[in-house]
Amino acid sequence: MQxxxxxxxEKRLQGNEKLLETNNLVTKRLMxxxxxxxxxxxxxxxxxxxxxxxxxxxxxxxxxxxYHLETCVKESLTRDExxxxxxxxxxxxxxxxxPHARHAAxxxxxxxxxxxxx
Amino acid sequence: MQxxxxxxxEKRLQGNEKLLETNNLVTKRLMxxxxxxxxxxxxxxxxxxxxxxxxxxxxxxxxxxxYHLETCVKESLTRDExxxxxxxxxxxxxxxxxPHARHAAxxxxxxxxxxxxx
Amino acid sequence: MQxxxxxxxEKRLQGNEKLLETNNLVTKRLMxxxxxxxxxxxxxxxxxxxxxxxxxxxxxxxxxxxYHLETCVKESLTRDExxxxxxxxxxxxxxxxxPHARHAAxxxxxxxxxxxxx
Amino acid sequence: MQxxxxxxxEKRLQGNEKLLETNNLVTKRLMxxxxxxxxxxxxxxxxxxxxxxxxxxxxxxxxxxxYHLETCVKESLTRDExxxxxxxxxxxxxxxxxPHARHAAxxxxxxxxxxxxx
Amino acid sequence: MQxxxxxxxEKRLQGNEKLLETNNLVTKRLMxxxxxxxxxxxxxxxxxxxxxxxxxxxxxxxxxxxYHLETCVKESLTRDExxxxxxxxxxxxxxxxxPHARHAAxxxxxxxxxxxxx
Amino acid sequence: MQxxxxxxxEKRLQGNEKLLETNNLVTKRLMxxxxxxxxxxxxxxxxxxxxxxxxxxxxxxxxxxxYHLETCVKESLTRDExxxxxxxxxxxxxxxxxPHARHAAxxxxxxxxxxxxx
Numbered sequence: 001m002q003x004x005x006x007x008x009x010e011k012r013l014q015g016n017e018k019l020l021e022t023n024n025l026v027t028k029r030l031m032x033x034x035x036x037x038x039x040x041x042x043x044x045x046x047x048x049x050x051x052x053x054x055x056x057x058x059x060x061x062x063x064x065x066x067y068h069l070e071t072c073v074k075e076s077l078t079r080d081e082x083x084x085x086x087x088x089x090x091x092x093x094x095x096x097x098x099p100h101a102r103h104a105a106x107x108x109x110x111x112x113x114x115x116x117x118x
Numbered sequence: 119m120q121x122x123x124x125x126x127x128e129k130r131l132q133g134n135e136k137l138l139e140t141n142n143l144v145t146k147r148l149m150x151x152x153x154x155x156x157x158x159x160x161x162x163x164x165x166x167x168x169x170x171x172x173x174x175x176x177x178x179x180x181x182x183x184x185y186h187l188e189t190c191v192k193e194s195l196t197r198d199e200x201x202x203x204x205x206x207x208x209x210x211x212x213x214x215x216x217p218h219a220r221h222a223a224x225x226x227x228x229x230x231x232x233x234x235x236x
Numbered sequence: 237m238q239x240x241x242x243x244x245x246e247k248r249l250q251g252n253e254k255l256l257e258t259n260n261l262v263t264k265r266l267m268x269x270x271x272x273x274x275x276x277x278x279x280x281x282x283x284x285x286x287x288x289x290x291x292x293x294x295x296x297x298x299x300x301x302x303y304h305l306e307t308c309v310k311e312s313l314t315r316d317e318x319x320x321x322x323x324x325x326x327x328x329x330x331x332x333x334x335p336h337a338r339h340a341a342x343x344x345x346x347x348x349x350x351x352x353x354x
Numbered sequence: 355m356q357x358x359x360x361x362x363x364e365k366r367l368q369g370n371e372k373l374l375e376t377n378n379l380v381t382k383r384l385m386x387x388x389x390x391x392x393x394x395x396x397x398x399x400x401x402x403x404x405x406x407x408x409x410x411x412x413x414x415x416x417x418x419x420x421y422h423l424e425t426c427v428k429e430s431l432t433r434d435e436x437x438x439x440x441x442x443x444x445x446x447x448x449x450x451x452x453p454h455a456r457h458a459a460x461x462x463x464x465x466x467x468x469x470x471x472x
Numbered sequence: 473m474q475x476x477x478x479x480x481x482e483k484r485l486q487g488n489e490k491l492l493e494t495n496n497l498v499t500k501r502l503m504x505x506x507x508x509x510x511x512x513x514x515x516x517x518x519x520x521x522x523x524x525x526x527x528x529x530x531x532x533x534x535x536x537x538x539y540h541l542e543t544c545v546k547e548s549l550t551r552d553e554x555x556x557x558x559x560x561x562x563x564x565x566x567x568x569x570x571p572h573a574r575h576a577a578x579x580x581x582x583x584x585x586x587x588x589x590x
Numbered sequence: 591m592q593x594x595x596x597x598x599x600e601k602r603l604q605g606n607e608k609l610l611e612t613n614n615l616v617t618k619r620l621m622x623x624x625x626x627x628x629x630x631x632x633x634x635x636x637x638x639x640x641x642x643x644x645x646x647x648x649x650x651x652x653x654x655x656x657y658h659l660e661t662c663v664k665e666s667l668t669r670d671e672x673x674x675x676x677x678x679x680x681x682x683x684x685x686x687x688x689p690h691a692r693h694a695a696x697x698x699x700x701x702x703x704x705x706x707x708x
Contacts (some may be wrong), residue, residue: 008286012220013226015217016220018224019220022201024204029501030205030208034681037498037677039255042668043640043688051641052345054130054642055644055679064214080260082261082699084632087266090262091449092450093450094448094450095411096295096446097253098270098300099299099300102254106197133335136342140394142396144324144327151384156560160553161553166556168515169522169523169561170526172526173526173561173565177331178589181335202513202520203515207523207527211531212682212686213684230628253380261631269445269616269623279438284615287405287442287443290409291409291412294480294566295413300446311660317396320395320397321405323391325565327388330461330563330568330683333566366574369574370574372577372578377552378555378558380562385558388567408569413568418570441612444620449620449624449654450649452624453653457605459612460605460608494677496673496677498678499676499680531686587696
């Protein structure tokens with residue numbers, strides 16, 4: 001049986017493909033910009049991923065949180081570093097963010113376990 | 119097996135019935151106003167449905183998105199026209215709207231397939 | 237088979253435990269403050285729960301809504317009183333809140349049925 | 355020279371009059387419903403005003419905050435009681451609500467001073 | 473003395489120039505996309521402006537509201553048509569949108585008076 | 591004549607003092623936590639300030655933006671680094687964030703000019 005995080009990955013990939021079948025240029029350009037925006041530049045990719053994670057948490061979007069958690073782990077950020085971003089997000093966004101922090105904690109368990117196995 | 123969109127339809131209908139069992143007048147009046155607000159008037163129903171779809175997307179409510187997508191398709195708007203609304207919503211609301219645009223693309227596939235069959 | 241509300245209760249409990257395994261002090265302090273904030277003080281617990289319910293509804297967080305509905309029922313608020321809070325939330329937050337009001341109505345059915353049984 | 359709160363009162367009154375000059379029925383009905391919704395019913399007016407204040411704070415709308423603060427003071431709620439609502443709003447909505455809590459504290463100084471004078 | 477709407481126009485223009493002095497490519501591309509997105513395509517410019525106005529109102533951004541009101545008037549939409557968008561926005565977004573509807577009504581008075589003079 | 595940024599500083603300081611005169615423990619603890627949360631820990635203060643800036647921008651709170659911009663400049667972040675955070679915020683939060691990016695650009699002009707003078 002697939003872990004919820006693996007289901008998210010698959011559904012996200014399929015959804016992005018479907019979304020890109022559109023004739024709409026605005027959607028296409030924004031998705032392309034979204035792909036390029038997180039590379040190293042004035043700030044390292046790591047820092048930008050942490051900023052995007054915090055933004056996704058205060059805006060309370062689980063899919064966005066999961067995507068940026070995955071990239072944070074790939075970028076070798078530690079659990080304590082990622083937990084700092086979660087703390088700032090709960091502080092700025094309030095207790096309404098706590099259910100999303102619970103979701104994030106569960107996704108992180110999966111991602112760090114997966115990292116250990118590989 | 120029911121398609122997720124059919125489950126949404128059924129759950130929404132049952133939920134609205136349950137919600138209207140309340141003694142609370144404010145809820146009843148708002149739900150009644152919500153039913154009447156989208157008819158033709160100074161603007162055609164089509165345009166108002168597109169506005170409500172865009173608003174539902176930037177506010178990131180999948181149930182509201184699905185409901186207005188269904189009405190947009192009933193009002194004979196084309197896929198390209200609806201995709202324009204999705205593009206504007208991603209532009210105004212940002213990449214945080216993309217997961218909801220993925221959801222919308224999948225609902226539209228169902229709705230246009232259903233339209234073809236009938 | 238578990239009712240969705242019972243699944244929520246279990247998942248919330250497990251999630252909070254996992255979240256508290258963090259080394260992050262900000263998260264720990266906010267969760268501890270969240271536990272203490274709703275006791276009787278200048279305002280009775282009842283009123284504070286109704287305020288938190290309304291806030292959760294206009295911010296559209298189903299987990300937060302379910303948690304405060306449960307406490308409202310425990311505090312012996314009646315269905316009509318809780319429905320007033322739902323009405324104010326739909327008025328202040330708009331039709332975008334209606335899907336969450338449908339969710340709340342279904343949770344309340346469960347909670348009042350459970351109360352009768354005990 | 356007018357106090358900012360007096361300017362708000364005047365501007366709000368004029369704005370509502372202008373807004374009601376519209377031919378749009380949806381706007382008219384919602385504004386009329388907004389006027390009626392806060393009377394005593396299953397819950398006392400006092401409690402409903404506190405709920406609306408909390409909702410206005412977590413949604414971060416200063417005009418809405420000022421309006422409900424004024425009604426809270428008219429309904430003889432004490433400063434400590436209103437401060438409880440502000441505390442819950444900061445907890446639920448996070449540090450992003452603090453600038454609005456500063457605004458509320460300043461409006462409350464004006465409103466309680468005005469009450470003393472009359 | 474300048475009307476508040478004229479001050480907005482001037483400040484917006486200067487602000488956009490300043491913002492474009494950045495070396496950041498993401499900001500530059502998004503601002504350029506924002507300029508191109510509202511032209512005629514599958515939907516007429518008029519309809520897209522009404523959708524953007526509704527989105528700006530439910531997201532409660534006065535500067536965005538003013539900008540799209542100006543374009544709506546330039547595109548020869550009538551007051552009644554624009555008032556429809558305002559009505560839908562209040563319905564979808566709730567009474568928290570009313571202060572922004574008051575702001576919009578005042579901006580529209582200015583814009584239609586200006587149109588008459590020219 | 592005071593620059594708008596200096597007015598913000600003064601008003602913020604006075605507002606925080608007034609807010610702390612409350613008897614409400616929740617407000618006091620959250621404000622105290624807000625003061626402590628940004629020190630060096632698993633992540634450097636710099637990174638946490640950039641995360642809080644991005645969060646403040648997507649939540650569209652000018653006072654919060656100004657406060658974190660000031661701290662970013664104090665922490666010796668460069669204009670290009672801060673502009674990266676602004677870019678990510680516009681991407682995640684959409685064109686609705688642009689008016690706040692204009693505000694931020696103007697505040698940064700003031701803050702870097704002030705830094706040069708000292």
